[in-house]
Amino acid sequence: MPFSMPLLSQLAPEDRQAFQEDGFIVIENVLDQGQIARLRAAFPRLFKGDFDTGVYPDEWHWREGVSLPDVTRHIGNAWKSDLAIANLVLSSDIGRAAAYLTGWPGVKLGQDTIWWKPPGTKAGTFHQDSSYMDFLRPSSTVTCWFTLDQTYRGGGTLEYVKGSHKWPLTAIPPNFLAPENYRAPMENAASSIGLANPEVIPIEVPAGSCVIHAGEIWHGSEANISSESMRRSVGVHMIPENAVFTDTKGGYIYRRYQRVGSRELEDSFFPLLYSSSAKSSEWIGRYCETGRR
Numbered sequence: 527m528p529f530s531m532p533l534l535s536q537l538a539p540e541d542r543q544a545f546q547e548d549g550f551i552v553i554e555n556v557l558d559q560g561q562i563a564r565l566r567a568a569f570p571r572l573f574k575g576d577f578d579t580g581v582y583p584d585e586w587h588w589r590e591g592v593s594l595p596d597v598t599r600h601i602g603n604a605w606k607s608d609l610a611i612a613n614l615v616l617s618s619d620i621g622r623a624a625a626y627l628t629g630w631p632g633v634k635l636g637q638d639t640i641w642w643k644p645p646g647t648k649a650g651t652f653h654q655d656s657s658y659m660d661f662l663r664p665s666s667t668v669t670c671w672f673t674l675d676q677t678y679r680g681g682g683t684l685e686y687v688k689g690s691h692k693w694p695l696t697a698i699p700p701n702f703l704a705p706e707n708y709r710a711p712m713e714n715a716a717s718s719i720g721l722a723n724p725e726v727i728p729i730e731v732p733a734g735s736c737v738i739h740a741g742e743i744w745h746g747s748e749a750n751i752s753s754e755s756m757r758r759s760v761g762v763h764m765i766p767e768n769a770v771f772t773d774t775k776g777g778y779i780y781r782r783y784q785r786v787g788s789r790e791l792e793d794s795f796f797p798l799l800y801s802s803s804a805k806s807s808e809w810i811g812r813y814c815e816t817g818r819r
């Protein structure tokens with residue numbers, strides 16, 4: 527069975543209100559030590575191309591001996607390849623918490639991303655996740671970002687601008703992984719609405735914690751300037767159950783899975799994590815155990 531974790535039990539109506547006001551909420555210590563160890567072990571395996579299911583992930587950025595050592599390593603839709611990652615990102619507990627915070631009646635997995643920032647890796651540009659979603663209607667997304675290491679300022683942690691999910695949505699920023707000034711797109715967006723020096727909040731939490739953030743919030747990750755701290759995380763990007771494809775071009779990964787003549791986001795590729803009206807996808811338990819669909 528997918529991981530069970532105390533997420534919803536830690537959320538009260540005040541937290542929902544804080545999520546709506548601030549655009550993100552931090553929940554510490556939701557994964558146990560066994561789950562953290564299992565997820566950490568998946569990272570080197572995946573980047574070596576050792577896939578439990580024999581299926582390649584949808585994106586694979588960084589190869590040993592080929593890619594630059596100071597670039598952030600990331601893989602998109604690792605759940606299709608690795609069962610430890612599947613056990614995390616297909617957990618209905620994540621979907622339930624997202625539904626509670628957003629008010630969506632049901633939640634699907636859009637995609638996962640695993641992020642690995644060893645010491646010396648560069649920053650990740652500030653962006654708004656929803657800028658990447660205009661090929662869906664509604665074009666909403668919410669992310670649950672899990673830490674697998676203690677995070678701290680200077681160690682490549684994720685940073686947020688509180689309340690910035692209420693700013694206008696901007697275009698996708700260029701140069702995602704090796705920017706000159708990783709905060710520049712956010713600073714430009716702030717100045718375009720007359721805000722000088724927006725406050726940036728670094729996430730400093732123990733391994734096994736998570737941040738749930740709105741798709742519109744500005745966030746990015748600083749360089750890891752530490753000499754020995756790993757920074758590994760898993761982002762679970764979710765979409766509302768009723769999301770459909772539009773005719774707007776784009777959808778780099780998502781669009782590959784659009785069936786001819788259909789606008790539907792098919793369950794085999796966008797699994798239903800939680801729904802108030804339907805049962806979540808019955809195949810998930812079997813897949814997480816055996817890798818069989």
Ligand SMILES: O=C(O)CCC(=O)C(=O)O
Pocket residue numbers: 641650655669671684745746747759761762
């Ligand atoms: O973990 C990171 O460095 C980036 C995470 C991120 O941008 C996201 O999950 O949306």
